Amino acid sequence: MNFTAAQDFTSLTELLRRYADADEILYKSHCEWEEPVIAELCRNVRRSAQHIRAQWGERTPAALAEAYGIAVVHDRWQVADGKVIYLAECTQRPAQIRLNLTAIDALANLMPHWAEEQMRCWFTSDCLADVAIAHELYHLLERRPVTQREELAAHAFARALTALPFSPLLYQVLLQRLAKGERTIS
Numbered sequence: 001m002n003f004t005a006a007q008d009f010t011s012l013t014e015l016l017r018r019y020a021d022a023d024e025i026l027y028k029s030h031c032e033w034e035e036p037v038i039a040e041l042c043r044n045v046r047r048s049a050q051h052i053r054a055q056w057g058e059r060t061p062a063a064l065a066e067a068y069g070i071a072v073v074h075d076r077w078q079v080a081d082g083k084v085i086y087l088a089e090c091t092q093r094p095a096q097i098r099l100n101l102t103a104i105d106a107l108a109n110l111m112p113h114w115a116e117e118q119m120r121c122w123f124t125s126d127c128l129a130d131v132a133i134a135h136e137l138y139h140l141l142e143r144r145p146v147t148q149r150e151e152l153a154a155h156a157f158a159r160a161l162t163a164l165p166f167s168p169l170l171y172q173v174l175l176q177r178l179a180k181g182e183r184t185i186s
């Protein structure tokens with residue numbers, strides 16, 4: 001994974017705008033399901049996030065994981081060229097979330113050159129870790145095989161739980177583009 005600092009960052013504003021759309025709108029371009037199917041997925045996921053908030057209050061995703069007996073491990077790993085990079089991964093046995101600080105720090109270190117001041121709080125290592133933990137928490141609580149549906153559901157859940165003002169899919173898009181060293185992110 002070779003991150004290059006020399007990027008054309010001008011299109012971040014456009015990406016932020018696109019990924020700030022409601023998941024119901026955004027997911028229409030990420031899957032081929034009918035609108036009612038997407039709407040139901042988003043509704044169910046938001047309800048799950050609300051239930052967790054109602055039960056546990058305003059805890060961080062890491063504290064929520066702990067409450068569910070899930071260990072959060074800070075780790076670092078490189079990803080071979082062409083492979084998808086994730087901010088974290090999880091296992092059911094042992095119940096564990098592994099954060100990839102290589103990916104988290106690489107993205108966080110680049111963003112100050114890139115994002116406008118008022119948006120930078122959403123690209124710090126802590127924020128990226130929170131969102132990544134929330135995403136993996138969904139997989140661990142739902143215990144379903146990771147399909148495209150579950151991936152989109154986990155992103156919607158993480159967005160709802162952390163009140164991120166855009167879809168976490170944006171992080172994935174940025175990671176992939178930066179890893180490939182592309183000159184533009186449009």
Ligand SMILES: [Zn+2]
Nearest residue numbers: 135139151154
């Ligand atoms: Zn996932």
